[in-house]
Amino acid sequence: MAKSKFKRIVLKVLKWFGVIIALILIVLSIVVIINLNYDRPSLYVSEENLQKEFANTDTRQIAEKLVAEMSLDEKVDQMYGEPFGSGMAKLATNFLVKKRFAHIYVGENERLGIPPWVLSDGPRGARVLGKDVKGVTTFPVGMARGASWNPDLEYRINQVIASEMRANKVNYAATPCINLLRHPGWGRAQETYGEDPWLLGEFGVAAVKGLEKHNVMACPKHFALNSIENSRWVVDVEVDERTLHEVYLPHFKKTVQEGKPASIMSAYNAVNGEFCGSNKELLTHILRDDWGFEGFVTTDWLMGVYDGIKGVQAGLDVEMPFQQVYTPEVIQEGLDNGEITESDIDKIVTRSLATRLKYALVNDQDNYPTSDIGKPSSIALAREAAEESMVLLKNEGILPFKKQEGKTIAVIGRLADLENTGDRGSSDSTPLYVETPFEGIKKQQEAQGNKVILDDGSDLERAKELAQNADDVVLVVGFTHEDEGEYIIFSREQMEEEAEAGKSLGKVTIGGDRKDLSLLEQDEKLIKALHPMNDNLAVVYVGGSAIDMSTWEDDVPAILFSWYAGMEGGTALANILYGNANPSGKLPFSIAKAQKDYPPFTPYTKNFTYGYYHGYTLFDKKGTTPAYPFGFGLSYTDFAYDSLAVKTQEISLGEPLEVEVNVSNTGEVDGKEVVQLYMGFSNSAVDRPVKLLRGFKKVHLKAGETKKVTLDVAVEDLTWYNPKTENWEVENMAYEVYVGSSSAESDLLQSTFVVK
Numbered sequence: 001m002a003k004s005k006f007k008r009i010v011l012k013v014l015k016w017f018g019v020i021i022a023l024i025l026i027v028l029s030i031v032v033i034i035n036l037n038y039d040r041p042s043l044y045v046s047e048e049n050l051q052k053e054f055a056n057t058d059t060r061q062i063a064e065k066l067v068a069e070m071s072l073d074e075k076v077d078q079m080y081g082e083p084f085g086s087g088m089a090k091l092a093t094n095f096l097v098k099k100r101f102a103h104i105y106v107g108e109n110e111r112l113g114i115p116p117w118v119l120s121d122g123p124r125g126a127r128v129l130g131k132d133v134k135g136v137t138t139f140p141v142g143m144a145r146g147a148s149w150n151p152d153l154e155y156r157i158n159q160v161i162a163s164e165m166r167a168n169k170v171n172y173a174a175t176p177c178i179n180l181l182r183h184p185g186w187g188r189a190q191e192t193y194g195e196d197p198w199l200l201g202e203f204g205v206a207a208v209k210g211l212e213k214h215n216v217m218a219c220p221k222h223f224a225l226n227s228i229e230n231s232r233w234v235v236d237v238e239v240d241e242r243t244l245h246e247v248y249l250p251h252f253k254k255t256v257q258e259g260k261p262a263s264i265m266s267a268y269n270a271v272n273g274e275f276c277g278s279n280k281e282l283l284t285h286i287l288r289d290d291w292g293f294e295g296f297v298t299t300d301w302l303m304g305v306y307d308g309i310k311g312v313q314a315g316l317d318v319e320m321p322f323q324q325v326y327t328p329e330v331i332q333e334g335l336d337n338g339e340i341t342e343s344d345i346d347k348i349v350t351r352s353l354a355t356r357l358k359y360a361l362v363n364d365q366d367n368y369p370t371s372d373i374g375k376p377s378s379i380a381l382a383r384e385a386a387e388e389s390m391v392l393l394k395n396e397g398i399l400p401f402k403k404q405e406g407k408t409i410a411v412i413g414r415l416a417d418l419e420n421t422g423d424r425g426s427s428d429s430t431p432l433y434v435e436t437p438f439e440g441i442k443k444q445q446e447a448q449g450n451k452v453i454l455d456d457g458s459d460l461e462r463a464k465e466l467a468q469n470a471d472d473v474v475l476v477v478g479f480t481h482e483d484e485g486e487y488i489i490f491s492r493e494q495m496e497e498e499a500e501a502g503k504s505l506g507k508v509t510i511g512g513d514r515k516d517l518s519l520l521e522q523d524e525k526l527i528k529a530l531h532p533m534n535d536n537l538a539v540v541y542v543g544g545s546a547i548d549m550s551t552w553e554d555d556v557p558a559i560l561f562s563w564y565a566g567m568e569g570g571t572a573l574a575n576i577l578y579g580n581a582n583p584s585g586k587l588p589f590s591i592a593k594a595q596k597d598y599p600p601f602t603p604y605t606k607n608f609t610y611g612y613y614h615g616y617t618l619f620d621k622k623g624t625t626p627a628y629p630f631g632f633g634l635s636y637t638d639f640a641y642d643s644l645a646v647k648t649q650e651i652s653l654g655e656p657l658e659v660e661v662n663v664s665n666t667g668e669v670d671g672k673e674v675v676q677l678y679m680g681f682s683n684s685a686v687d688r689p690v691k692l693l694r695g696f697k698k699v700h701l702k703a704g705e706t707k708k709v710t711l712d713v714a715v716e717d718l719t720w721y722n723p724k725t726e727n728w729e730v731e732n733m734a735y736e737v738y739v740g741s742s743s744a745e746s747d748l749l750q751s752t753f754v755v756k
């Protein structure tokens with residue numbers, strides 16, 4: 001009896017348990033379905049009356065009018081992405097179920113007919129995908145493109161990225177990343193363009209112009225001094241005024257003033273004691289008051305601002321991606337306490353609306369069909385970019401490999417047949433396909449009647465034998481998203497603990513900074529084992545920044561930096577290795593002989609001081625010879641420089657300096673050369689770098705051809721920032737002019753001129 005009662009109770013419990021589970025599953029499925037099939041509203045002003053009313057009015061006036069009609073809650077609604085809970089559910093569901101990045105809609109106001117804007121990351125291709133889009137054109141990473149030294153290429157690349165963003169119903173690009181590479185260990189080095197403010201500025205402007213051409217709001221990031229990854233949410237970067245203005249900000253200034261981006265993203269870290277998202281010195285005094293930026297500032301995601309009142313006071317416009325501190329309660333309290341005024345809020349909302357309405361009023365969406373994604377010209381551009389960015393560092397006459405039939409080619413290494421387009425953090429994109437190094441070489445060489453063999457290098461003896469019996473050996477070494485990239489952890493607490501401990505606490509993460517710059521042990525072992533086996537062996541490095549090659553570089557006959565080369569990387573690599581394309585990339589950073597030659601760096605820290613010197617300015621100042629200088633890269637042809645002429649020996653403020661030089665291709669094949677111009681300050685009364693890059697041009701020269709190359713420098717670009725007067729000052733003195741093929745003194749012709 002008791003037994004059957006017990007049984008009944010168990011059955012009852014099980015029944016209810018089943019019902020509860022079923023209910024939970026139903027609710028979960030509804031949540032998933034809703035979140036996967038979220039609405040994709042139009043990003044354009046669609047109401048006819050509004051279109052007419054707004055058509056002939058300046059967007060600032062429209063914004064003012066709209067703001068005047070808004071309640072405080074409606075204004076606050078303009079100041080963040082989506083509500084935290086629902087936004088997070090949407091982001092997480094799409095990520096987990098579909099592995100895609102959801103559209104986050106910002107600032108919609110149906111009552112007033114204001115459409116939202118939508119952000120996509122995308123330094124190497126659009127990240128947010130439309131409903132039925134499987135992938136996009138994926139380019140080499142930013143650092144690779146920086147190595148192309150070709151801003152026109154960057155302009156064209158960003159036009160493709162922007163068009164594909166539009167096809168995916170996005171109108172705001174969280175790119176370009178123009179943080180300066182202070183130390184090669186920085187995990188996100190691959191996203192930016194190099195160590196030099198001038199190079200960064202030229203690329204920043206080109207990227208912004210390319211994006212904005214297609215009615216996409218560009219958002220250079222991360223403003224500012226964001227060059228340590230593993231402590232990015234917690235580190236306070238200390239910097240003196242000269243270092244800040246002369247080293248870490250000039251590229252942002254140029255990008256803002258010449259590129260005119262709609263927006264800027266603040267960085268996670270603090271600068272001189274204040275987090276960037278609430279840093280009034282950066283967001284208001286420098287960005288707006290000094291540089292005249294008229295767009296709007298958004299935070300970096302989730303840990304971008306901690307104090308809503310300070311954010312408003314600092315001039316931060318939009319909290320992304322979710323509402324955390326820009327809430328009606330926080331704002332109301334600030335108003336009640338008198339810490340902020342409603343006109344502060346009006347200013348914020350007006351400036352973001354005035355900017356975004358310019359984009360929302362031009363509904364050219366029909367020009368961007370999804371069928372254009374990955375069109376042949378875009379794929380060809382991805383290949384061109386990969387070819388132009390590869391840097392040939394060493395070549396003892398083995399490259400290009402000989403074109404002939406009947407060869408056996410061994411492609412060896414863990415990364416030889418890996419689809420490896422770089423970081424899997426925010427700079428990831430979904431490529432339409434990826435041509436691996438092995439696939440690219442195989443496709444090309446099998447068509448020539450050659451045999452291409454793949455080996456992952458895990459068995460050294462097998463790899464040695466293969467290398468010994470091959471005609472050409474391509475050894476692919478380097479990194480993946482696991483070794484470097486955005487530091488993927490989900491706990492600020494963990495980051496804080498690690499920063500306090502000054503070391504990793506061993507919890508599982510991916511990406512992040514590289515503390516040690518050597519290759520992984522297995523790669524070094526493979527290089528050492530294979531180089532004695534074959535004289536025709538080229539080491540191909542895949543990665544985003546400098547490495548320490550000191551233990552093996554002397555032993556190998558050829559080294560090629562191929563970077564994370566994008567979806568067409570394999571084809572481009574084959575073209576470079578077999579001479580269908582001539583390498584023309586130059587290092588966008590210096591590579592030291594020893595790791596101690598770089599400025600100090602630690603991934604785990606709460607306070608860090610950035611000094612005035614890094615990269616080539618540090619090597620120059622200390623007289624340290626780098627392993628490979630900034631601006632260096634070999635070609636399959638030779639270039640000669642002569643007849644350096646400074647056209648104007650004496651100039652005054654406002655006059656440009658004109659420099660001319662003859663560059664000749666003295667070799668057998670056509671090629672491209674990056675002509676670099678540096679200014680020298682040896683007569684300065686203050687401590688200044690030995691020289692600074694102040695111009696460059698990439699020129700194509702046929703075999704035997706000579707071209708006269710002209711470069712201009714404005715006197716304003718010779719100034720230094722005087723912290724006492726808080727002004728940029730020009731020194732009346734003689735300056736050196738250096739022109740040549742790299743930053744190494746031996747590669748430069750020299751002349752002088754005087755500023756009166």
Ligand code: BGC
Pocket residue numbers: 121174221300301426
């Ligand atoms: C990154 C930003 C990125 C954002 C959105 C952040 O973690 O630092 O660069 O734009 O995520 O994905």
